[in-house]
Amino acid sequence: MRNRSLPRHGAGLHLPVLEWVRGYQKSWIKPDVIAGVTASAVVLPKAMAYATVAGLPVQVGLYTAFVPMVIYALFGTSRPLSVSTSATLAILTAAALGQVAPGGGLAQLAVATATLTLLVGIVLILAGLLRLGFVANFISEPVLTGFKGGIAIVIVLDQLPKLIGLHVVKGSFFHNVYSLFAGLPHASLATVAVGVVTIAILVALEHLYPKSPAPLIAVACGIAGVGLLGLQKYGVDVVGHIPTGLPSLVMPDLSLIEQLWPAAAGIALMSFTETIASGRAFVHSGEAAPLPNRELLATGLGNAAGALLGSMPAGGGTTQTAVNRLVGAHTQLAELVTAAVTLGTMLLLAPLIGLMPHATLAAVVIVYSIGLLKPADFRAILAVRRTEFVWALVALAGVVLLGTLKGILVAILVSLAALAYQVSDPPVYELRRKRGTNVFRPVSDEHPDDEQFPGILLLRPEGRIFFVNASNIGHKIVPLVERAHPQVIALDMRAVFDLEYTALKMLTEAEKQYRENGIAVWLVGLNPEVFAMVQNAPLGKTLGHGRMFLNLEQALAAWCSQERKHAAPDARQGSVH
Structure with missing residues (x-):
């Protein structure tokens, strides 16, 4: 069978005129x-x-x-x-x-x-x-x-x-x-x-x-x-x-190139x-x-x-x-x-x-x-x-x-x-779950009944995280953490398509600081490229598989299971007394 992809690979070798002439119809x-x-x-x-x-x-x-x-x-x-x-x-x-x-x-x-x-x-x-x-x-x-x-x-x-028959000396706009x-x-x-x-x-x-x-x-x-x-x-x-007739041959002046090339680049772009x-x-x-x-x-x-x-x-x-x-x-x-x-x-x-x-x-x-x-x-x-x-x-x-x-x-x-402004200031959303579903969406006054889970803070940054915006993301997370007083910060990373080295290093340092203050950081929904990068860095060894999850449902299930384990000894201790 003829490989249909061959003409596409060789398209650069043919004049486009041959492509439309070959399929030309008399009715056109x-x-x-x-x-x-x-x-x-x-x-x-x-x-x-x-x-x-x-x-x-x-x-x-x-x-x-x-x-x-x-x-x-x-x-x-x-x-x-x-x-x-x-x-x-x-x-x-x-x-x-x-x-x-x-x-x-x-x-x-x-x-x-x-x-x-x-x-x-x-x-x-x-x-x-x-x-x-x-x-x-x-x-x-x-x-x-x-x-x-x-x-x-x-x-x-x-x-x-020209429209009114005037001859004026050109200058600035106001002139x-x-x-x-x-x-x-x-x-x-x-x-x-x-x-x-x-x-x-x-x-x-x-x-x-x-x-x-x-x-x-x-x-x-x-x-x-x-x-x-x-x-x-x-x-x-x-x-x-x-003048009547064909245009005459005009030779360019190479001495003008230095003066004209910036303008030529701009005109070419337009x-x-x-x-x-x-x-x-x-x-x-x-x-x-x-x-x-x-x-x-x-x-x-x-x-x-x-x-x-x-x-x-x-x-x-x-x-x-x-x-x-x-x-x-x-x-x-x-x-x-x-x-x-x-x-x-x-x-x-x-x-x-x-x-x-x-x-x-x-x-x-x-x-x-x-x-x-x-x-x-x-x-x-x-x-x-x-x-x-x-x-x-x-x-x-x-x-x-x-x-x-x-x-x-x-x-x-x-x-x-x-x-630069857009990529330097990406959004960070606090998430809650729509009742009776597995849909997690940003906190909004339009959805006051969405479920929140005390002790775990669900956050979703979006976009490429790199050296330009990593600190801004950190600054946005800090007040959310201070308000929620969580034991766990779960970062939903499914909307993050790239994590640059400097940003990864800053994330590593932030994880360490939160851990020393008794707050665990979990990563959720990493794409394969970002997951591989985290795995190859010290952060991957620190988190292990126990603090990285495929989706928010898994992370929330792990959090609930952890809470039940903590609650069980307290219940038994209360029954002894």
Whole structure:
């Protein structure tokens, strides 16, 4: 019989494109083509808009929706994922380029962008080869919510001047807010009108016709307004000349690596986080979930190849992936169709795109970026745990006040601090038994009739016990012991999956101190790994099998038996007297 596990072991030796091509069905061709064309109507306007967010020419957005898309279709493991750039990546790119090419010309920006994008690709490829796909989990969901909310505020503030026809000198958050309000009297009414109309079109289409290519329609209306009404003579700025044809080869500048690699690492982390989240969100029943390490390689190769052809950092996008899937995409052929439409746009439609108003692009960015700030998500976090709500706010404030690149560091540090806080303060529950059952549960006012057993204190610590939290657990146990005055402390360890050496040593010392004070310590429900560790330590010899039990029922039975033995001599002695 054929071993079904063999293909899985050898999966790394095959191109993912061969896997979906091999099982391709003719009935999928039409929906894949329709999905690819429809998705391109969303991808292209947004990619061009996000290129302007990064401070780059709009054609860079087209290049980003072409090369990385093709590479991902060949190497990626998510069938519906649509790859270009995003609001988050664009604002991070802008911050990185602002450090090495402030006010630079197009040639300098192109070289700096190529260097940054290549570094992002290299970081992703190395992470994939080192199987670091789990790194995306280092940013917790509440912190990621706050981070994206901060990104939304930064992007909207960055685009508002373009929406009203102002040219302001960028600075800190408060400087930008002040400059915006100070410049309001000088706003261009015609530009404001274009921006407001574009926003109205986008919002109306999103609500009334959610499956329509709203960005494409809005952009077409903006271009038509310039062509038919001559909006330029009223002070409306347009994109201007866009080169027609394929992108030119751009070589990176190795001297910029030292300055750009920290930003590249942060952008790579966010690219992978968005890519894997988008890929996982639209998996159909029966499809394999995206493989994190394969996704790192695919997006890394896409960025590395795109860097040489003028692309900015790329990753999977949730909105365009949703459109791709909802319209009917079955395989990565849909992405290749989107890339083909992008190629046709570069070759044929570049002069037309040059008529697009900057206010139209700004409106597209604002409408789709503001969705990153989701008050409902903040409320949901607050309803569950106030502490994590604070972490989300800290991440948001870090991005807004310190900048996006430092905001990534703040987000990661807050996530790690949150993790450290959680593991450093594990719960310790006092247990009682539900009457008439063998169910032991924490003491609660909701269950006042639960049985307690004078003389034995049942405690249940939870989580991994190690050098960071062992002393905190000890501090929580002390007042429970002082209140109960037990003869035995039974530690139910079934919820403890690991016991580190330092913690074991502290437990040994605590057992000795309690024993010298006439209190015995029993261990209950040790898993095999923890049991083996205790057995190999001096504590195992001290406790012996007589003070280690499989479950609380056994421990309680031993305690009751011990109590009966102590009570029997007292009864006989009383009868003699």
